[in-house]
Amino acid sequence: MTTLPPPTARKLGLVIDLDICVGCHACAVACKEWNDGGSFGPLPDSDPYGAEPDGVWFNRVHTYEISGIGNGESGIAGKPRVGKRESGIEKAGAAHKSPCAASIPHSPLPIPVATQTVHFPRSCLHCETPACVTVCPTGASYKRAEDGIVLVDEDKCIGCQLCAWACPYGAREFSAKRGVMQKCTLCVDRIYNETLEPADRQPACVKACPTRARHFGDLGDENSNVSKLVAERGGYALMPELGYQPVNRYLPPRPRRDASQPKPTSHPEPPDEMPMPPLLRWIDRVLSR
Amino acid sequence: MRPTFSIIFFTVASGAGYGLWILSGWLSLLAPRLADDRNAWAATDLVGAALCAGFLLVSAGLFSSLAHLGQPQRAWRALSQWRSSWLSREGVAALLCYIPAGAMLLACILGGWATGDAIDTRSSNWLLRMAGSRGAGGILLLLAIVTLFCTANIYASLKPIRAWHNRFVVPAYLVLGIYSGVLWLWLLIGMTQAPTTSSSLLIGICAAAIAAGLLKLAYWQFLDKPGAAAPDATGLGALGTVRSVEQPHTEENYLTHEMGFRLARKHARKLRALVLAFGFGMPALLAVLALVLPSAGAWASWLAVLFGMGGIFIERWLFFAEAKHVVMLFYGARSG
Numbered sequence: 001m002t003t004l005p006p007p008t009a010r011k012l013g014l015v016i017d018l019d020i021c022v023g024c025h026a027c028a029v030a031c032k033e034w035n036d037g038g039s040f041g042p043l044p045d046s047d048p049y050g051a052e053p054d055g056v057w058f059n060r061v062h063t064y065e066i067s068g069i070g071n072g073e074s075g076i077a078g079k080p081r082v083g084k085r086e087s088g089i090e091k092a093g094a095a096h097k098s099p100c101a102a103s104i105p106h107s108p109l110p111i112p113v114a115t116q117t118v119h120f121p122r123s124c125l126h127c128e129t130p131a132c133v134t135v136c137p138t139g140a141s142y143k144r145a146e147d148g149i150v151l152v153d154e155d156k157c158i159g160c161q162l163c164a165w166a167c168p169y170g171a172r173e174f175s176a177k178r179g180v181m182q183k184c185t186l187c188v189d190r191i192y193n194e195t196l197e198p199a200d201r202q203p204a205c206v207k208a209c210p211t212r213a214r215h216f217g218d219l220g221d222e223n224s225n226v227s228k229l230v231a232e233r234g235g236y237a238l239m240p241e242l243g244y245q246p247v248n249r250y251l252p253p254r255p256r257r258d259a260s261q262p263k264p265t266s267h268p269e270p271p272d273e274m275p276m277p278p279l280l281r282w283i284d285r286v287l288s289r
Numbered sequence: 290m291r292p293t294f295s296i297i298f299f300t301v302a303s304g305a306g307y308g309l310w311i312l313s314g315w316l317s318l319l320a321p322r323l324a325d326d327r328n329a330w331a332a333t334d335l336v337g338a339a340l341c342a343g344f345l346l347v348s349a350g351l352f353s354s355l356a357h358l359g360q361p362q363r364a365w366r367a368l369s370q371w372r373s374s375w376l377s378r379e380g381v382a383a384l385l386c387y388i389p390a391g392a393m394l395l396a397c398i399l400g401g402w403a404t405g406d407a408i409d410t411r412s413s414n415w416l417l418r419m420a421g422s423r424g425a426g427g428i429l430l431l432l433a434i435v436t437l438f439c440t441a442n443i444y445a446s447l448k449p450i451r452a453w454h455n456r457f458v459v460p461a462y463l464v465l466g467i468y469s470g471v472l473w474l475w476l477l478i479g480m481t482q483a484p485t486t487s488s489s490l491l492i493g494i495c496a497a498a499i500a501a502g503l504l505k506l507a508y509w510q511f512l513d514k515p516g517a518a519a520p521d522a523t524g525l526g527a528l529g530t531v532r533s534v535e536q537p538h539t540e541e542n543y544l545t546h547e548m549g550f551r552l553a554r555k556h557a558r559k560l561r562a563l564v565l566a567f568g569f570g571m572p573a574l575l576a577v578l579a580l581v582l583p584s585a586g587a588w589a590s591w592l593a594v595l596f597g598m599g600g601i602f603i604e605r606w607l608f609f610a611e612a613k614h615v616v617m618l619f620y621g622a623r624s625g
Contacts, residue, residue, distance in 0.1 A: 002370045063535035066528050137367035137377035159359020168449035170616035173543040179359030239520045
């Protein structure tokens with residue numbers, strides 16, 4: 001049934017910390033690996049070892065440069081998100097004119113001080129009112145009433161691809177090999193899997209992240225760890241103005257130290273007044289040279 | 290958005306088919322008036338021919354739409370979700386259209402063509418009486434309009450695509466469907482030697498061409514206007530200027546292939562002019578020519594269908610090719 005269930009109390013989803021994601025793509029690879037063999041797999045590629053490999057990935061990691069960052073303030077959640085005339089993203093290769101392209105003192109390279117790299121993993125946000133579900137003509141696309149996970153029944157999907165057109169987040173990719181639409185399942189075949197250790201009952205991407213930039217939990221529960229994290233760090237939803245009410249949240253990058261200013265000079269500890277044994281005194285003298 | 294031949298052919302051919310069915314229904318509503326004509330049998334002929342041609346165009350279009358599916362053998366499932374999905378509603382309406390159209394066609398064949406009579410509302414056979422009645426024509430007229438309305442709403446309901454989610458799309462599908470239907474009707478009138486090849490039809494063609502042209506002009510003006518603020522896709526725009534420095538994948542993927550289509554925009558201006566001049570202007574000119582020179586009507590109607598359908602085909606290609614999807618903002622596009 002592609003009509004939406006009543007608002008779910010449980011809202012399982014991901015919280016992704018853009019401050020510490022290093023863009024290693026481990027989440028994407030772990031996701032592909034698990035789901036290729038999981039209940040919703042396989043995820044076959046065409047031309048996998050050839051010149052133009054092509055296939056479905058549920059997770060894609062973008063990398064952006066943010067330039068012209070104001071005075072060390074990272075207030076995405078705090079600032080009103082006024083619509084900009086143009087998309088905030090500039091095309092790679094466009095003339096780059098950072099207003100703060102002063103170089104770091106003594107650096108051989110002109111490193112813009114107010115510039116920051118942000119790695120941005122993109123996957124299904126398990127929206128509360130997902131258009132990808134309601135546009136589905138067959139009932140293959142559905143949102144679970146018990147936990148809000150958005151899934152595709154691959155035995156019912158006719159591969160019309162309308163759901164992919166309806167999703168502004170690019171969460172759905174069509175498998176040309178299988179003729180059906182595929183998407184993130186929030187590892188529904190892991191998180192309830194009682195044959196796994198309780199600690200492993202988390203999405204593969206969360207388990208794989210080496211910097212722990214990904215968190216999984218119930219965003220419908222105010223007291224869950226993920227909800228607290230969102231409240232504490234000002235987690236935000238993607239393009240909320242479109243009205244699909246995404247469940248997943250992104251934690252904005254924290255303000256960076258201004259590298260153009262010299263580091264606060266560290267005062268070396270005063271030499272130890274205590275009398276030292278001769279050997280140590282000699283070592284101290286050698287090391288102090 | 291990538292223009293796919295199967296979908297373009299589907300919307301163009303079935304659009305013309307539903308246009309013809311709308312006109313067949315309308316003609317049969319006029320039937321009692323036409324029946325007073327001494328050439329009433331020819332009017333029956335014309336309705337029958339229009340129903341037939343509509344049947345062929347609609348069926349060819351629907352079959353073509355199956356070619357777009359990854360799993361066409363499951364297409365029947367698409368009839369189930371009419372409560373929420375415009376695509377499903379369209380499927381249901383498209384199939385429902387066949388009932389009055391088939392019944393009317395049967396009535397034309399058995400009741401009209403066989404006996405050389407007009408659609409006979411006094412036939413002793415109740416089925417023929419019903420099928421040939423104005424009721425069936427009215428139902429077909431309504432259902433065909435509903436089907437076109439659903440087709441248009443499949444696109445108009447998609448918020449991430451500004452070129453589709455606007456108030457021009459639904460009227461354009463309806464007007465272009467009826468416009469292409471009228472062009473086909475002109476051709477059929479010539480072929481069946483029906484007496485209705487009156488000046489009113491030719492004036493109708495001109496009016497439909499002008500309406501279609503104005504509608505598309507207004508639509509293109511809307512497209513060229515810098516739209517409302519493009520969304521800040523990553524939500525990082527509040528920090529500074531966001532620039533994509535590395536793509537998530539080295540090769541094209543489904544999203545960039547399907548939604549990152551750019552080729553057409555380069556030629557959009559020329560193609561738009563082509564649509565206006567040949568798709569709408571030429572058939573209107575030919576109709577004026579036929580008004581002045583009735584003997585030119587036969588070949589003029591052929592040319593009009595050729596130019597009109599060709600123009601609408603390009604128009605539909607542009608409808609896809611010019612549409613930009615919000616998801617491309619993540620890949621560094623400038624506007625959604």
